[in-house]
Amino acid sequence: MKKVAIEKKVLSENDKLAVKIREQLTGRGVLSLNFVSSPGSGKTSLLEKTLAAIGDQLNIALIAGDVQTENDANRLIEAGGKSVLPIVTGGSCHLDAKMISKVLPGINIDELDLLIIENVGNLVCPASYDLGEDMKIALVSTTEGHDKPLKYPGMFRRSSVMVINKIDLLGTSDFDVEEVKKNARQINANLKFFETSCRTGEGLQNWFHWLIDTVKTKKDRL
Amino acid sequence: MHELSIAQSIFETVLTEKRKKNLSTIEKIGLKIGSLSSILPDSLEFSFNAIKIDTELADTVLEMEIIPIQGNCKDCKQKFQVHDYAFFCPHCQSGQIEIQQGMEMEIAYLEIED
Numbered sequence: 058m059k060k061v062a063i064e065k066k067v068l069s070e071n072d073k074l075a076v077k078i079r080e081q082l083t084g085r086g087v088l089s090l091n092f093v094s095s096p097g098s099g100k101t102s103l104l105e106k107t108l109a110a111i112g113d114q115l116n117i118a119l120i121a122g123d124v125q126t127e128n129d130a131n132r133l134i135e136a137g138g139k140s141v142l143p144i145v146t147g148g149s150c151h152l153d154a155k156m157i158s159k160v161l162p163g164i165n166i167d168e169l170d171l172l173i174i175e176n177v178g179n180l181v182c183p184a185s186y187d188l189g190e191d192m193k194i195a196l197v198s199t200t201e202g203h204d205k206p207l208k209y210p211g212m213f214r215r216s217s218v219m220v221i222n223k224i225d226l227l228g229t230s231d232f233d234v235e236e237v238k239k240n241a242r243q244i245n246a247n248l249k250f251f252e253t254s255c256r257t258g259e260g261l262q263n264w265f266h267w268l269i270d271t272v273k274t275k276k277d278r279l
Numbered sequence: 280m281h282e283l284s285i286a287q288s289i290f291e292t293v294l295t296e297k298r299k300k301n302l303s304t305i306e307k308i309g310l311k312i313g314s315l316s317s318i319l320p321d322s323l324e325f326s327f328n329a330i331k332i333d334t335e336l337a338d339t340v341l342e343m344e345i346i347p348i349q350g351n352c353k354d355c356k357q358k359f360q361v362h363d364y365a366f367f368c369p370h371c372q373s374g375q376i377e378i379q380q381g382m383e384m385e386i387a388y389l390e391i392e393d
Contacts, residue, residue, distance in 0.1 A: 058306065058390055058391070058392070058393060059390070059391045059392075059393055060309075060388050060389070060390055060391075061296075061300070061302065061388060061389045061390075061391055062387070062388050063292075063293075063296060063386045063387060063388055063389055064385065064386070064387060064388075065292060065296075065385065065386045066383070066384065066385050066386075067285055067288050067289055067292065067310075067384045067385060067386060068285075068288060068384060069292075070288070071288075149281075149284065150281055151281050151284075153284075181281070181317050182281035182317070184317045185281060185285070185316065185317055185318070185384065186281075207364065210315065210364040210366075211315050211316065211317035212317070214315060214366065214378070242374065243364070243365055243366060243367070244364060244366055245366060245374075246366065246367065246373075246374020246375060246376075247374070247375075
């Protein structure tokens with residue numbers, strides 16, 4: 058028996074493509090965000106509100122991943138998205154860098170401020186795939202358990218922001234905002250929190266301001 | 280359930296290495312799987328065993344080493360193992376820690392028939 062050392066990352070091909078995407082976007086000062094959550098936490102709703110509120114101040118492109126249907130992409134177009142590209146994975150539970158590379162030529166990144174990737178609703182698999190984003194934004198809604206960060210440490214450790222959505226429903230379930238934050242901090246002390254309701258609009262202004270500031274910070278680094 | 284696509288990547292990478300280095304029968308693929316890599320070893324093995332049927336790697340098995348999460352405190356500079364996914368320094372309680380190990384998903388080695 059002979060041992061041959063390989064020492065190769067399993068996802069090295071994905072990671073190489075992700076580095077290319079990141080270089081391409083960073084070279085033009087484009088901020089890129091990868092939105093992750095369980096199905097139904099409100100990723101598309103938050104993006105609809107974002108497009109409606111700041112879509113005329115920023116040049117935003119969106120890539121909307123779904124296992125089946127282009128429903129999310131259509132909702133984002135209806136909400137005013139000028140550059141919306143669907144990716145139907147046809148069963149795959151995550152987006153990978155190859156899928157992003159394929160659709161990226163369809164976006165005019167020279168004119169772009171912000172690229173938003175809406176991942177497939179899943180808190181496990183998308184954690185493994187770098188898409189070339191600057192940060193992952195994780196959503197948790199108040200109809201879920203407040204132990205979610207503890208159940209999916211891989212995703213929350215890799216995220217930079219956690220949006221607690223559907224706060225208009227607080228009190229109708231046992232969800233505790235302080236508890237979810239405590240659990241999230243145990244996994245990642247540097248997480249930044251937003252509390253939002255896409256139905257009432259509560260908390261959205263803070264999110265919009267942060268987004269505009271973060272886009273500006275990225276552009277200023279050029 | 281992305282273990283199937285991970286298994287596919289492992290299969291393709293090993294097959295490429297085998298052909299490139301002109302290796303004989305591969306008996307074992309040694310993997311390093313970090314505890315924070317979001318991979319289920321059992322599903323990975325199941326997926327790999329399904330893919331390898333009737334291929335050059337039909338007799339190849341996976342050997343997985345699970346790598347614990349190792350942290351490095353940015354404040355007090357101590358190194359420690361992260362237990363129960365509590366990501367703070369056990370020495371100074373700081374949450375500013377760098378993960379040194381535990382995220383990896385790596386093909387470490389191949390064992391070849393002599």
